[in-house]
Amino acid sequence: MIRRLLLAVSVVCLGGCMEVEQVSNAQKQAGQTVRRDTNPWNNEPLAAGPKWNKGDRTSWEEQIKKRQLAQHEHRRIYQ
Amino acid sequence: MARMKFLCDAERCIECNGCVTACKNENEVPWGVNRRRVVTINDGVIGAEKSISVACMHCSDAPCMAVCPVDCFYKTADGVVLHDKDLCIGCGYCFYACPFGAPQFPQAGAFGLRGKMDKCTFCAGGPEEDKSEAEFKKYGRNRLAEGKLPACAEMCSTKALLGGDGDVIADIYRERVARRGSKGAEAWGWGSAYGQPPKGAGGAAPGVAPSSPAGGKS
Numbered sequence: 001m002i003r004r005l006l007l008a009v010s011v012v013c014l015g016g017c018m019e020v021e022q023v024s025n026a027q028k029q030a031g032q033t034v035r036r037d038t039n040p041w042n043n044e045p046l047a048a049g050p051k052w053n054k055g056d057r058t059s060w061e062e063q064i065k066k067r068q069l070a071q072h073e074h075r076r077i078y079q
Numbered sequence: 080m081a082r083m084k085f086l087c088d089a090e091r092c093i094e095c096n097g098c099v100t101a102c103k104n105e106n107e108v109p110w111g112v113n114r115r116r117v118v119t120i121n122d123g124v125i126g127a128e129k130s131i132s133v134a135c136m137h138c139s140d141a142p143c144m145a146v147c148p149v150d151c152f153y154k155t156a157d158g159v160v161l162h163d164k165d166l167c168i169g170c171g172y173c174f175y176a177c178p179f180g181a182p183q184f185p186q187a188g189a190f191g192l193r194g195k196m197d198k199c200t201f202c203a204g205g206p207e208e209d210k211s212e213a214e215f216k217k218y219g220r221n222r223l224a225e226g227k228l229p230a231c232a233e234m235c236s237t238k239a240l241l242g243g244d245g246d247v248i249a250d251i252y253r254e255r256v257a258r259r260g261s262k263g264a265e266a267w268g269w270g271s272a273y274g275q276p277p278k279g280a281g282g283a284a285p286g287v288a289p290s291s292p293a294g295g296k297s
Binding site for chain 1: 081144145147149150151152153154155156157161162163166203205206208209210221223224225226227228232233238241242243244247248251254255258
């Protein structure tokens with residue numbers, strides 16, 4: 001009886017030596033961990049500076065495009 | 080949808096380092112870290128010296144992002160590649176992966192101390208609250224949130240360095256090359272990059288670097 005009891009206890013204890021499966025089936029997706037940045041068009045425009053409607057991506061992109069075209073001296077100077 | 084890129088015109092860059100200074104000043108970049116630098120080849124060789132301003136190119140398929148073991152990189156809706164310094168472990172994998180040498184590591188201490196990675200943010204800050212003090216201290220100014228373009232491009236005196244939506248700046252560059260006329264297609268490096276032989280085969284075409292002096296300086 002005692003021998004059987006010891007055998008059962010040892011089997012249970014040996015169960016603790018088993019290794020848990022640590023392989024993940026999900027492949028790493030780069031760029032998925034950080035998710036807390038806000039978009040620039042969700043900011044209030046500065047009092048003195050370029051203007052757009054807060055939260056409106058299109059208006060922000062339009063004003064930034066104007067700013068990009070200001071780098072084009074042929075258009076800036078001759079037109 | 081905008082995809083933010085830099086484009087540097089080697090025909091116009093005069094190695095003034097104004098872009099480097101503008102970046103340092105705008106973002107209060109610490110000593111030893113250069114988010115942007117001017118690379119010159121054939122230094123001192125008349126007619127063959129060319130400079131180009133280099134920083135993070137905000138790659139569409141960024142290798143730094145692919146190799147980062149803690150996945151601290153992310154891409155904004157405008158295609159700007161940014162990273163989270165709270166997650167970065169300073170391992171340096173991104174430095175080895177980047178073909179432009181953009182990731183920088185502060186080395187202020189002894190014994191090769193390597194801090195958290197720092198790189199060009201396209202003046203778009205980081206994951207902290209926009210325009211906050213924490214964002215400025217970790218990543219520098221968030222000019223995009225102010226409706227502005229990166230300081231380096233806006234400060235460039237010769238407008239060699241263009242910054243903005245890839246389509247828009249490519250149009251500017253294309254029109255500029257067309258207006259340059261004969262210097263357009265024979266612009267330095269153009270033939271070797273696109274496999275077009277220079278005019279007058281046998282001799283070096285105007286603006287094409289001689290093959291012998293190939294020294295580099297950064």
